Amino acid sequence: MVDRFRVVPASYVFLLRDTEQGTEVLLQLRKNTGYMDEHWAAAAAGHVEQGETAYAAAQREATEELGISDVELSFLTSMQRTRGGEPIDERIDFFFTARTWTGEPRITEPDKCAGLEWFPLTGLPDPVVPHELVTLTALRSGEVAAYTTHGF
Numbered sequence: 001m002v003d004r005f006r007v008v009p010a011s012y013v014f015l016l017r018d019t020e021q022g023t024e025v026l027l028q029l030r031k032n033t034g035y036m037d038e039h040w041a042a043a044a045a046g047h048v049e050q051g052e053t054a055y056a057a058a059q060r061e062a063t064e065e066l067g068i069s070d071v072e073l074s075f076l077t078s079m080q081r082t083r084g085g086e087p088i089d090e091r092i093d094f095f096f097t098a099r100t101w102t103g104e105p106r107i108t109e110p111d112k113c114a115g116l117e118w119f120p121l122t123g124l125p126d127p128v129v130p131h132e133l134v135t136l137t138a139l140r141s142g143e144v145a146a147y148t149t150h151g152f
Contacts, residue, residue, distance in 0.1 A: 006090070007090045007091065007092050008047065008090065008091050008092070009047065009048040009054060009057075009091075009092050009093075009094070010045060010046060010047050010048060010057075010091065010092075010093050010094070011045065011046065011048055011054045011055075011057040011058035011061060011093075011094045011095075011096065012042040012044070012045040012058070012093060012094070012095045012096065012132065012135075013042055013043065013044040013045065013058050013061060013062050013071065013073065013096050013097075013098060014026070014042055014043070014076070014095065014096070014097045014098070014135075014136070014139070015043050015044075015062075015066075015097075015098050015099075015101070015105060016097050016098070016099050017099065017118065018099075019120075021120055022120050022121065022122060023120070023121050024118040024119060024120050024121070025118070025119055025121055025124075025136065025139075026043040026105055026116065026117070026118050027040040027041060027042065027043060027116075027117060027118075027119055027124075027125065027128070028040070028041055028042070028043050028044075028065075028107075028113045028115065028116050029041075029113065029114040029115035029116075029117075030112065030113065030114070030129075031111075031112060031113065031114040032111055032112055033112050036129045038114075038127075039127045039128060039129045040119075040124070040125045040126075040127065040128045040129070041128070041129045041132055042095075042132055043062075043065070043066055043105060043116060044058070044061040044062040044064075044065040044066050045061055045065075046060075046061040046064075046065070048094075054094035055073060055075075055094075055096070057094075058071070058073055058094070058096045059071055059073065062098070062101070064108065064109070065108055065109055065113070066103075066105040066106065066108065066116075067103055067104075067105070067106050067108045068101040068102060068103040068104070068105055069101065069102045069103060070100075070101055070102040071098045071100075071101040072098055072099070072100040072101065073096040073097070073098050074096060074097050074098065074099075075094070075095075075096055076095040076096055076097050076135070076139065076144055077095050077135060077138070077144050077145060077146060077147065077148055078092060078093065078094050078095070078146065078147050078148070079091075079092070079093040079095065079131060079134070079135065079147075079148045079149065079150055080092055080093075080147070080148075080149050080150075080152075081093065081131050081149065081150035081151045081152075082150075082151045082152060083151050093131065095135050097139070121136065121139060121140040122140060124136060130150070131150040131151070134148065134150055135148070
């Protein structure tokens with residue numbers, strides 16, 4: 001019998017707003033997570049739970065991590081990624097954007113988030129989690145593929 005690797009699914013939410021200077025994205029500064037701490041990342045993201053859709057996970061994460069509701073999600077892209085070909089690191093990520101929601105985004109998990117700031121897509125902070133930067137760069141260019149890969 002062949003052992004099959006498991007794919008870990010996650011959902012990401014990029015909140016967007018338009019300003020006179022252009023489109024801005026809300027990013028969080030990660031801390032105490034054990035993964036890419038001190039990197040900027042999607043304001044809300046997390047694993048898809050068993051029996052949950054990626055869309056439902058994105059909604060849940062936005063509520064849990066930002067204290068907002070009624071998030072009108074738009075699917076952006078999916079990304080299959082790995083790190084060094086290790087089976088535990090096989091991932092499938094679902095990226096969503098939102099321009100409409102109820103409530104003011106705020107840090108609701110201060111033990112995991114050192115900051116929450118709006119940045120222009122043309123002026124992202126450094127560093128950004130690498131696979132998320134790939135997606136944000138594509139979003140900025142307006143050329144987002146439905147499916148991408150990272151780390152292969």
